[in-house]
Every structure is written in C-alpha cells, then in structure tokens.
Amino acid sequence: MVRxxxxxxxxxxxxxxxxxxILSRIAATLAPPMLAAxxxxxxxxxxxxxxxTAGSVAFxxxxxxxxxxxxxxxxxxxxxAVGVIGALMLTLPLDLAALAGSFLMGLCYGxxxxxxxxxxxxxxxxxxxxxxxxxxxxxxxLGGVLAGLGLPFAAASLxxxxxxxxxxxxxxxxxxxxxxxxxxxxxxxxxxxxxxAATFLSLSNLTRPLAVLGKAPGLTAVGLAGCxxxxxxxxxxxxxxxxxxxxxxxxxxxxxxxxxxxxTVSIGGRMLLGFVSDRMVPGLTVLxxxxxxxxxxxxxxxxxGPHWPVWSLFLLAATAGIAVSSxxxxxxxxxxxxxPPGMIAETMAGGTILIFVGYIVGPPLFGAVALISxxxxxxxxxxxxxxxLALIPLAWLGIRKSA
Numbered sequence: 001m002v003r004x005x006x007x008x009x010x011x012x013x014x015x016x017x018x019x020x021x022i023l024s025r026i027a028a029t030l031a032p033p034m035l036a037a038x039x040x041x042x043x044x045x046x047x048x049x050x051x052x053t054a055g056s057v058a059f060x061x062x063x064x065x066x067x068x069x070x071x072x073x074x075x076x077x078x079x080x081a082v083g084v085i086g087a088l089m090l091t092l093p094l095d096l097a098a099l100a101g102s103f104l105m106g107l108c109y110g111x112x113x114x115x116x117x118x119x120x121x122x123x124x125x126x127x128x129x130x131x132x133x134x135x136x137x138x139x140x141x142l143g144g145v146l147a148g149l150g151l152p153f154a155a156a157s158l159x160x161x162x163x164x165x166x167x168x169x170x171x172x173x174x175x176x177x178x179x180x181x182x183x184x185x186x187x188x189x190x191x192x193x194x195x196x197a198a199t200f201l202s203l204s205n206l207t208r209p210l211a212v213l214g215k216a217p218g219l220t221a222v223g224l225a226g227c228x229x230x231x232x233x234x235x236x237x238x239x240x241x242x243x244x245x246x247x248x249x250x251x252x253x254x255x256x257x258x259x260x261x262x263x264t265v266s267i268g269g270r271m272l273l274g275f276v277s278d279r280m281v282p283g284l285t286v287l288x289x290x291x292x293x294x295x296x297x298x299x300x301x302x303x304x305g306p307h308w309p310v311w312s313l314f315l316l317a318a319t320a321g322i323a324v325s326s327x328x329x330x331x332x333x334x335x336x337x338x339x340p341p342g343m344i345a346e347t348m349a350g351g352t353i354l355i356f357v358g359y360i361v362g363p364p365l366f367g368a369v370a371l372i373s374x375x376x377x378x379x380x381x382x383x384x385x386x387x388x389l390a391l392i393p394l395a396w397l398g399i400r401k402s403a
Contacts, residue, residue: 020079030160032245049234059110068189070189074182075115076111117133121336131278143263148260222393291388293323302383
C-alpha cells in the first residue's frame, strides 16, 4: 500500500506529461508540410514554438488559484481539454488560428508543471525525489519520441491535418484514464477558494511565482541556470526536424526519426541523471556538466552538413539526448528541494517560468539569425555560446556554498 501511494500518482503524472508534450511538438514535428501548405517561412515555426511556451507561462503566472480550488488532477484534466481545442485550431487555414492554437496548447502544458510537481512533492519519498522527478520529466522526451515517430508517418497516410485530428484524441483518453484517482489525489483542494478574473489577474497572484524564488537561498540561481540551458534545448526541439529536412536533405520520416532518436535516449538519460544525482554526484555538479556537454553538442550540430553520413547524425542526436535534453528532472528536483514550506506549486511555477523564458526568447531569435544568415549553422553556433551562460549562476552557487 505504501508503494502504491506514490507509484500510481507518478504514472498518472507521467501520462499527462507525455500527452501534453506530444501536443506541444505538433508544429515542430509537422513543420515541413505545414510550411508548404501555408506558404510560411521557417521563422514561423519559431513563433509557434514561442507562443506555445507563452501559453505555459501564462498559466504558471496566473493559474495557481485553479490548482488550489480544483485540485491538481482536475486542473491537469482541464488543461488536457484546452489542449484538444488548441490542436484542432492548427488545422484551420488561418495564420491567426495557428498562433492562437499554439498558445492554447501551451496553456494545456502549464498544469503539468505546478500540478504534477505538487502531487510528486507531497507523495514521493525524499531519498528518491531526484529520480522520481526525473521519471516525471521523462514524459517530455517520451512525448517527443511518439510525436517524432508517429506524426510524420500519420501525415504520410492521413495528411498533416488528419494526423492532428488523430492526435487530438489522446488528451480525451488521458482525461478518462486519470479520473479514478481524482478524489484521492485532490482531497486537499480548497472548496472555499473563490475563482474570478480578479483572482487570476491580481498583481499579487501574477507576481507570486517569481516572488517566491527570493524566499529561499539558491532558488533564483537554479532557475536562471535552467533559463540559459533552455536556450540550447529549445533550439533542438523547435528546429531539429526542419534543419534535417531542409539543410541536411532528409525525407520527413527520416527527419522525424532523428528527432525521435534524441528523445528516445533522453527517456533513459533523464532517469539516469536522476539516479546519479541521488546516489553519486550532487545535482548542481550534474547541471554544470550538462551545460558544457550541451554547448559542445550544439556546436558540433552547427558544423554538420548533407555530406555527413546518416549514422553520424543519429549518433549526434543520441548524444544530445543526454547532453541537451536530460537535465530537466535534476533541475526540477533542485528547485523542489529548496522550496519554502507549503509553496511547492508556486516554486515549481516560478522556476519553470524562467526556463520557459529561454524557450520563448530562443526560437524567434534563432529563426531571425537563420533568416539573416541564410542558414541555421550560424544560429546553432550562437545558441551554443548562449547555453554556456548557465555556468554563471551555477558557479555562484558553488562560491556561495564554499563561503
């Protein structure tokens, strides 16, 4: 019974995280046919990715009262419902609908951070917390694998719009799967908490997730490290398929498989780094090593070209699965460990807002540099340099600890 008290909720949170990630990867994975159908330039994918992240940030800034009132599971279910609407909007022949749909799918992702983090922090054994948060975050690459492998092949047989219609069924199924756990996991919801536009948009509510980062030592520094490392990760997530299809001349299914290779390795990579930071090496040291490895791997990708053997690019993508894509669970656990008592939802929201700032700023800048320079190589090189900025707050934490 003790084991089931946290294993079943972990599985539920993992399923929701995976589904939300699949929705967030639609534009990046189906970019080539969407670009052709709409006549967009490649920088439009950067804007879709940025708006998706902006939707998540909007929830993280304003959505905490919803979690207190409805409970974490019901808030996660509500996010899934919004994600269905957002996905379907991508199929409309309007640029504004695609932009709005991306924002709504970002809103869908938001509850998986604060709601999922709240559930795991309450129920997970402290000695396994890094690993458990890393398992939860493994839903991100798992969703990426399913999107990278499934969506291009679905588009080949159903068309890109048909593929989106098919994937929109996943959130509906997820809502039904987690429903039996709702009463047990949401037992601490506050039925007296009033919800209104004023509640969500009040200045105190909007600033609380970031303000809480100043209430415990090291929270801001860990959050800023995540922000800079997200610059590198966001570029890989948003542009790898497009880069492979356009500049490496990969067929779309092969480009999707390259993305899936990175994500597949990251599933095990996130759990591996969680285990290592629980048992062998401090979490902050793991983050410093990941920062160096991420910048190096991104720099190598910038030098790649269509003359490179296919196997070498898959090897590079697999390396990126750990170097670029596996640090999130460790960073989340470091945030949760430092959270002030009773403020885990706000802490996770605030830390993730800083990460998402990197996701919001990075893709449009990457797209602009690629457009100006005439290729994505220069953009990846600058992105690698920007990732190294994470070493500044991580070094400050080391100096502060030794002082």
